[in-house]
Amino acid sequence: MQRVLNIPLLVILMGIGALAMFVPFLHAMALRDWMSARSFFYSGLVFFFLATLIGIATYNGRARNLARSHLMALPICFLCLPLMLAVPFDEAVRDTSYLNSYFEMVSSLTTTGATLFDDPARLAPSVHLWRALVGWLGGLFVWITAIAILAPMNLGGFEVLATDGLGGGTRFGQDSVRRTDPRERLMRYSLQLLPIYTALTGVLLLLLLIAGEDPFVALCHAMSTLATSGISPVGGLSGAQAGVPGEMFIFAFFIFAISRQSFAPDQRGEGWRRLARDSEFLMALLCVALLPAFLFLRHWIGAYDVDDQQNVAAALNALWGSIFSVLSFLTTTGFVSADWAEARDWSGLQTPGLILLGLALTGGGVATTAGGVKLLRVYALYKHGVREMEKLIHPHSVGGAGARARRIRRQGAYVAWVFFMLFALSIALVMTALSLTGLPFEDVTILSVAALATTGPLAEVAGEQVIRFAELGTAGKLIISAAMVLGRLEALAIIALLNPEFWRQ
Known part of the structure; x- marks a missing residue:
């Protein structure tokens, strides 16, 4: 295992991606889908052989700055690895272009969940499994790299809590190279987080099976929930068989995209004991409590007197549809409740999906698979705003709550505003x-x-009409692909690569 550390990160990811191709190969073999089976088998064999040769050629080629090389590997991974992952997809789906296959793989790897195939029946089950598996692996990659690579550099949201000023994380990243090999951090956190990630997926899979879901659909939805990719082989939860019980199980697992305290204790060992007081968790609860209440109560505020919306069942369906969809888009998963249509009609708003647009912008927790601005940054801006209003009333007052809270209100809010x-x-x-x-x-x-x-599912629910990615031209697909990578990496990580101090030894 120690010898693997001597191979470049991108080559390791190539090997993992090639091995992952044998999973849909075995699934296609079981279904006797010979076309898909051949596509994934030959692609996996060729790319694993290629990754092995490159690994041998680059073995022991230690970079001068491992932290910098690993940070550079992130954008290269999200941009170049889909070129390989798209090959079996393109071979299995004959009536599409390679650009469309690349778009699908970028969307899956970045856990965006945008798709060009609005009709799920157009893709074979093994191809749906490949999309969900790539999204699941992308979510695991984000989990590991956020803690092993971005955290030591005070990036990815950790800059809000850092004691260094803006840009201090890059200097910290250079110091950490001398103290700790980043490759060892990657291996350590991979061994720590992979069992947790796999176990959580397995538990949700079992719960969905108990709820009556089809095994294949349950597996895809379980992987998509943990990865917050929102990928579904049946077009979403409206086509699922588990119903409301299945949505409740998925809803419970959204917590792992709200706060890292739910799955990975930080350096102070806080973990679940601090979850109830975690700022990200509390902000998420506030959103889940207030926004569904607004959509629910607006029925009476707007004086909508439609007869079929006056019964208790319709009211409960509308309330649940709002609660589930609000948390789903806050975690940037994008699963829409089967009762969302009921909630939309109940509220009387023409475009309630714009609320989901704002929630997706807010995003989930730091060091989770969720995207967006992140709850911790929003919390820092909120605390800074509250403190400034207090100073308007009491200009000479002194803010309390400890050194950590003061740091969040000052340096943390400053960096959060820069990121915003x-x-x-x-x-x-x-x-x-x-x-x-x-x-x-x-x-x-x-x-x-x-x-x-x-x-990605925002395109279906945010506007008055459904927006289809398939209607985009070549330039539009390339722009969206680049935007998905930028959104997954975050702008501060890109700027850190452009920082001259980061390149000086």
Whole structure:
């Protein structure tokens, strides 16, 4: 196992991706789908052989700065690895282009869940399994790299809690190279988090089976829930058989995309004991309590007197549809409750999906598979705003709550605001690029947020009409693919690579 550390990270990921191709191969063999089986078997064999040769050629080729090389490997992985993962997809789905296959794999690997195939019946079951498996592996990769690579550099949301100023994380990353080999951190956290990630997926799979779900659909939905990819072989939860019990089980597992305290104790060993007081968890509870209540109570505020909405069953369905969908999009999973249509009609709003758009922008927890701005950054901005309002009333007051709270209100809020501005500029840049392809403003806005927040299903529910990724041209698909990678990596990680101090030894 120690010898694996001497191989470049990208080559290791190539080998893992090639081995993963044998899973849909075995599934296709069981279904006697010989076309899909051959596509995945030959692709897995060729790419694993290629990864082995590259691994031998690059063995012991230690980089001068491992932290920098691993950070550089992240954008390369999300951009280049789908080139390999798209080959069996393209071979198995004969009536599509390689660009479409690449788009699907970028969407799956970044856990975005955007798809060009609106009709699930167009893809073979083994191809659906491949999409869900790539999304699941992408979520695991995000889990591990967030703690093993981004955390020591004060990136990915950890900069809000860091004692260094803006950019101090890159200097910290260089110091950590001298103290701890980043490759050992990757191996240690991989061995620690992989059993947890797999076990949670297995538990949710078992619960969905108990709820009456089809085994294949249950497996795909379990993997998509833990990875927050929202990938479904039946077009979403509306096509599932588990019903409300299945949605309740999925709802419970959204907690692992809200706070890292739920699955990986931090360096102070807080874990589950601090979950009830965790700021990200409390903010998520606030969203889940207030927004569904607003959608539910607006029925009477707006004086909607439709007879079929006055019974208790319709009210409960509408309330549950709102609660589930709010948390689903807050975690950037994108699963829509089967009762969301009931909730939309109950609220009387023409486009309640815009609320889901804002939730996806907010995002989930730091060091989770969720995308978006992240709850911790929003919390830092909130605390800074509250403190500034207090100073308007009492200009000479002194803020309390300890050194950590003061750091979040000051340096943390400053860095969070910088990231928020970068995120807003990213949205403006993607919108400008998509506008040049001839798309209308509303579609451009929704598609940009969906890509940067890694929440592909937003295109189906955020606007008045369903927006289809398949209708995009070649330029539009490439722009969305780049935006998904940018949203998954976050702008601060890209800027860290451009920092001159990060390149000096």
